[in-house]
Amino acid sequence: MSLTFTIHKTENTARRATLALPHGNVETPVFMPVGTAGSVKAVPQHLLEEIGAAGRGAQIILANTYHLYLRPGHQTIRALGGLHTFMSWHRPLLTDSGGFQVFSLNELRKVTPEGVEFRSHLDGSKHFLSPELSMDIQIALGADIIMAFDECTEYPATLARARESMQLTHLWARRSLDHFRAHAQEVPWHAERYGATQSLFGIVQGGMYPDLRRQSAETLVAMDFAGYAIGGLAVGEPREKTREMVELTVGLLPKDKPRYVMGVGYPEEIVEYAALGVDMMDCVLPTRAARHGLLFTSEGRINIKNRVYAEDAGPIDPACACLVCRRYSRAYLRHLFAAQEPLAAVLNTLHNLARYLDIMQSVREAIESGTLSALLADVRRVEGEAAARKA
Amino acid sequence: MSLTFTIHKTENTARRATLALPHGNVETPVFMPVGTAGSVKAVPQHLLEEIGAAGRGAQIILANTYHLYLRPGHQTIRALGGLHTFMSWHRPLLTDSGGFQVFSLNELRKVTPEGVEFRSHLDGSKHFLSPELSMDIQIALGADIIMAFDECTEYPATLARARESMQLTHLWARRSLDHFRAHAQEVPWHAERYGATQSLFGIVQGGMYPDLRRQSAETLVAMDFAGYAIGGLAVGEPREKTREMVELTVGLLPKDKPRYVMGVGYPEEIVEYAALGVDMMDCVLPTRAARHGLLFTSEGRINIKNRVYAEDAGPIDPACACLVCRRYSRAYLRHLFAAQEPLAAVLNTLHNLARYLDIMQSVREAIESGTLSALLADVRRVEGEAAARKA
Numbered sequence: 001m002s003l004t005f006t007i008h009k010t011e012n013t014a015r016r017a018t019l020a021l022p023h024g025n026v027e028t029p030v031f032m033p034v035g036t037a038g039s040v041k042a043v044p045q046h047l048l049e050e051i052g053a054a055g056r057g058a059q060i061i062l063a064n065t066y067h068l069y070l071r072p073g074h075q076t077i078r079a080l081g082g083l084h085t086f087m088s089w090h091r092p093l094l095t096d097s098g099g100f101q102v103f104s105l106n107e108l109r110k111v112t113p114e115g116v117e118f119r120s121h122l123d124g125s126k127h128f129l130s131p132e133l134s135m136d137i138q139i140a141l142g143a144d145i146i147m148a149f150d151e152c153t154e155y156p157a158t159l160a161r162a163r164e165s166m167q168l169t170h171l172w173a174r175r176s177l178d179h180f181r182a183h184a185q186e187v188p189w190h191a192e193r194y195g196a197t198q199s200l201f202g203i204v205q206g207g208m209y210p211d212l213r214r215q216s217a218e219t220l221v222a223m224d225f226a227g228y229a230i231g232g233l234a235v236g237e238p239r240e241k242t243r244e245m246v247e248l249t250v251g252l253l254p255k256d257k258p259r260y261v262m263g264v265g266y267p268e269e270i271v272e273y274a275a276l277g278v279d280m281m282d283c284v285l286p287t288r289a290a291r292h293g294l295l296f297t298s299e300g301r302i303n304i305k306n307r308v309y310a311e312d313a314g315p316i317d318p319a320c321a322c323l324v325c326r327r328y329s330r331a332y333l334r335h336l337f338a339a340q341e342p343l344a345a346v347l348n349t350l351h352n353l354a355r356y357l358d359i360m361q362s363v364r365e366a367i368e369s370g371t372l373s374a375l376l377a378d379v380r381r382v383e384g385e386a387a388a389r390k391a
Numbered sequence: 392m393s394l395t396f397t398i399h400k401t402e403n404t405a406r407r408a409t410l411a412l413p414h415g416n417v418e419t420p421v422f423m424p425v426g427t428a429g430s431v432k433a434v435p436q437h438l439l440e441e442i443g444a445a446g447r448g449a450q451i452i453l454a455n456t457y458h459l460y461l462r463p464g465h466q467t468i469r470a471l472g473g474l475h476t477f478m479s480w481h482r483p484l485l486t487d488s489g490g491f492q493v494f495s496l497n498e499l500r501k502v503t504p505e506g507v508e509f510r511s512h513l514d515g516s517k518h519f520l521s522p523e524l525s526m527d528i529q530i531a532l533g534a535d536i537i538m539a540f541d542e543c544t545e546y547p548a549t550l551a552r553a554r555e556s557m558q559l560t561h562l563w564a565r566r567s568l569d570h571f572r573a574h575a576q577e578v579p580w581h582a583e584r585y586g587a588t589q590s591l592f593g594i595v596q597g598g599m600y601p602d603l604r605r606q607s608a609e610t611l612v613a614m615d616f617a618g619y620a621i622g623g624l625a626v627g628e629p630r631e632k633t634r635e636m637v638e639l640t641v642g643l644l645p646k647d648k649p650r651y652v653m654g655v656g657y658p659e660e661i662v663e664y665a666a667l668g669v670d671m672m673d674c675v676l677p678t679r680a681a682r683h684g685l686l687f688t689s690e691g692r693i694n695i696k697n698r699v700y701a702e703d704a705g706p707i708d709p710a711c712a713c714l715v716c717r718r719y720s721r722a723y724l725r726h727l728f729a730a731q732e733p734l735a736a737v738l739n740t741l742h743n744l745a746r747y748l749d750i751m752q753s754v755r756e757a758i759e760s761g762t763l764s765a766l767l768a769d770v771r772r773v774e775g776e777a778a779a780r781k782a
Contacts, residue, residue: 038726042733044438044741046714072701072726079702080722088718291733310463311470323437327479331471335429335463342433342682342736350435 003145003199003226005258005279009368013250013277016367019258021092021144022189022196023084026059028258029274029367031360032094032282033058033353037067038077038087041287042345043353045089051322051350052357060092060144062282065137066101070120070127074140082142082188093143094282096262097134097176097203100231103152111151113171131175135183135200142188143198147229148176150203155236162207169205169231170219176200177223199226201260204249207232208241217252227258230278234263243272250277267296267359268383274363275376286356290348293337296355300386302330304348309334322354394536394590394617396649396670400759404641404668407758410649412483412535413580413587414475417450419649420665420758422751423485423673424449424744428458429468429478432678433736434744436480442713442741443748451483451535453673456528457492461511461518465531473533473579484534485673487653488525488567488594491622494543502542504562522566526574526591533579534589538620539567541594546627553598560596560622561610567591568614590617592651595640598623599632608643618649621669625654634663641668658687658750659774665754666767677747681739684728687746691777693721695739700725713745 002022009016019026033040033048040048040061049057063083068074080086083093102109102116109118115130134149149172153165177200184197202225206212220228230249233242246261253259260280261273270281286296293304297317302309304316315325316333324333324347336344366372393413400407410417424431424439431439431452440448454474459465471477474484493500493507500509506521522540529537540563544556568591575588593616597603611619621640624633637652644650651671652664661672677687684695688708693700695707706716707724715724715738727735757763 037730037732038723039730039732039734042737044714044734044737045718047435067730071730072722076702076722080704080720086720086723086726088720088723311467313471323435327436329471329477329479331463331467332429332477332479335477339428339430339458339462341428341430342733343430343435345733346433346435346737 002197003258005227005256007256011367011370011372012275014275014363014367014372015277015279016364017258017279019279021060021199022193023090023092023144024059026092027364028279029360029363030059030280031270031356032060032062032280033356034064034282034284034287035061035087035089036064036284037071038063038083040349040353041291042342042349045087047323047350048089048353049091051354053361058091058353058357060094061089062094062096063087063141063143064101065095065098065134065141066129068095068141069098069129069137070122074137078140078142078188082140084142084189092145094145095138095141095143095147097147097149098129098137099134099150100152100262102129103154111168113168115149131172132179135176135179139180139183139186139198140188145227146180146198146200148173148200148202148225150205150231152235153205153207153232155208157207159209159212162205162209162212165207166205166212166216169203170216173202173220173223173225177202177225201225201227201229201258203229203231203262204253205232208237208245210248213245213249214252217249221252221254225257227260228253229260229262231262233261234265239269242269243276246273246278247276267356268379270356271359271363271376271379274360275372286352287349290352291345293344293348295348296352298382300382300389304330304333304337306334316351317355320351320355320358322351322358324348324351324354393588394649396618396647398647402758402761402763403666405666405754405758405763406668406670407755408649408670410670412451412590413584414481414483414535415450417483418755419670420751420754421450421671422661422747423451423453423671424747425455425673425675425678426452426478426480427455427675428462429454429474431740431744432682433733433740436478438714438741439480439744440482442745444752449482449744449748451485452480453485453487454478454532454534455492456486456489456525456532459486459532460489460520460528461513465528469531469533469579473531475533475580483536485536486529486532486534486538488538488540489520489528490525490541491543491653493520494545502559504559506540522563523570526567526570530571530574530577530589531579536618537571537589537591539564539591539593539616541596541622543626544596544598544623546599548598550600550603553600553603556598557596557603557607560594561607564593564611564614568593568616592616592618592620592649594620594622594653595644596623599628599636601639604636604640605643608640612643612645616648618651619644620651620653622653624652625656630660633660634667637664637669638667658747659770661747662750662754662767662770665751666763677743678740681743682736684735684739686739687743689773691773691780695721695724695728697725707742708746711742711746711749713742713749715739715742715745
């Protein structure tokens with residue numbers, strides 16, 4: 001068994017399902033916190049296992065192939081038993097392909113059909129990443145779900161450029177799949193998990209062009225991946241465009257396989273996309289925003305740096321039951337941030353992640369009880385009110 | 392009740408006692424982690440309550456008057472119910488007088504018999520700290536134990552300079568005590584704790600001169616403080632000199648009151664001083680060293696940055712039962728440090744503090760069973776072997 005996906009209930013396009021993976025079950029729709037270099041920044045693993053609704057913790061987290069390849073190196077992690085063992089996270093893991101990070105390097109990279117030559121952001125050393133190497137790295141890391149090597153098309157892009165980029169992604173998807181199938185049994189936990197292997201997801205590209213998205217979905221679905229990601233979104237386009245592309249692409253993907261939108265989003269967005277039928281999402285937003293003092297609450301966002309919180313004895317969010325809201329005041333959190341205390345990042349991150357996990361728990365419960373439309377309306381109302389307060 | 396000190400057992404000069412304070416009991420000898428700005432750097436309070444022997448956590452922590460006076464301000468903390476409530480730490484707290492921090496400013500201060508004029512290290516703003524203001528600030532913060540305002544004599548100092556400095560400390564001790572006695576009932580939790588007040592400790596100075604130390608101890612003991620600190624140590628003198636001054640001064644202090652050596656020390660030192668009859672110690676060493684990758688183990692110190700740990704699957708210290716040693720490898724901790732992950736500071740600090748708390752638990756158990764000399768010999772042996780390995 002490498003992956004099974006069981007849908008329990010649907011409400012319109014939304015699905016409530018269980019994704020069974022070698023390291024455990026994931027109840028979907030799910031939000032996956034990002035642990036770039038093998039650590040969800042500032043949060044000890046045992047707290048990550050406890051945060052959020054009913055203290056159940058994060059179900060699955062994401063790590064970045066690019067970062068771990070450069071440091072400490074995938075061979076080191078393989079030698080230590082794979083990423084689960086290395087970082088002492090024994091629940092499911094997902095790694096991206098490294099493509100998006102290399103794409104983000106801009107000046108430091110050169111793309112050819114063979115792969116991407118790039119320079120390390122750490123020391124300027126030269127590297128070459130191909131679909132085959134991306135698979136080798138991801139197999140050595142041993143996440144439960146791994147991603148095909150793709151090119152994330154920039155925004156804006158002409159139709160010709162988006163098509164060319166998409167075709168490269170398809171070529172690399174094929175090579176990723178072939179290489180993965182030939183080496184899947186090399187994953188560090190293959191024997192220990194009774195012959196289980198990782199699951200490889202394909203990534204739909206096509207920029208903001210519906211025809212290309214359609215073509216990309218068809219091509220990848222024909223290759224028969226274990227799941228499908230919708231890539232190339234949240235790269236600078238208006239949010240309405242993101243939503244349009246998600247809605248369109250979701251409709252082109254097989255109903256019986258998990259669908260993953262990469263790199264989204266704000267709380268109201270993740271509810272929207274779940275309603276459209278997306279099963280998995282990840283984003284650095286809750287963790288990165290936390291380190292900058294931006295906190296998500298049931299009534300919108302607050303910036304804890306704000307002077308109005310200096311003597312505020314209340315919690316970040318009176319409706320939140322997270323360990324931070326149960327124990328600390330806005331005044332204390334503001335002080336920690338102002339004094340640049342390392343605890344600020346720890347507590348802010350714990351709260352924001354708990355908020356995201358709670359939102360997804362609400363989404364799952366709403367689908368079960370057939371009330372997702374009501375939840376979505378409520379989320380939109382809060383968002384609208386918050387925008388009105390700002391204006 | 393503000394403080395009771397009950398000695399249960401002694402072994403030579405060492406004492407095993409309970410210090411009962413308004414916010415709870417402290418089993419001594421005790422090591423107090425330092426939470427400079429109202430946070431033991433990088434550690435959430437609920438973990439601070441759990442670390443160390445038998446998961447009992449830190450019994451008492453220290454905060455700095457100077458830092459909290461400048462930011463967020465003692466009036467803000469008073470308005471929020473005092474430091475216990477502000478930082479959500481409901482066990483005992485101790486604040487220093489601010490004297491040592493102001494002393495550390497060097498160029499930015501001017502000492503007169505009235506007090507110290509200094510400039511903030513944050514924004515250069517001018518301030519004046521007197522014994523009376525130090526008491527007002529510490530009463531507003533509301534720690535269970537507060538310290539008289541003193542001048543920490545620099546090292547080296549001539550006899551004349553050390554005497555003059557000591558006399559200033561005595562003058563300030565008198566003024567601290569008078570002001571504290573006149574305002575003790577203004578502590579934020581006075582009513583809530585059924586009329587309890589804080590306890591004020593005097594600080595013995597006198598540099599490295601035995602005659603001055605004797606004179607200082609006599610003068611302060613005559614003022615009848617609730618406890619006595621030995622200040623002006625660990626300011627650059629050789630360790631043998633520190634030990635000599637501690638031994639001499641402890642012998643001059645009343646047996647029935649707690650004795651506190653400020654700002655020490657390495658693991659082997661805190662065991663030495665406990666054996667000499669010291670009841671309380673504090674130091675930034677375990678927390679600060681942790682943030683620089685220096686970890687304390689039962690077999691000496693290790694620097695986690697070292698390349699030899701890159702593929703080391705073992706824990707920091709196989710003999711340690713802390714949550715870090717139970718879960719993470721040296722290889723992972725080295726990676727976190729090298730990648731400058733914020734989790735490095737969190738985990739390293741948790742381990743070092745657990746180590747210090749465990750050491751003090753061993754000291755307490757050794758005094759109870761009359762085996763402190765054996766423990767001390769063992770600690771010295773490890774220290775000697777570690778030094779030999781280095782040489």
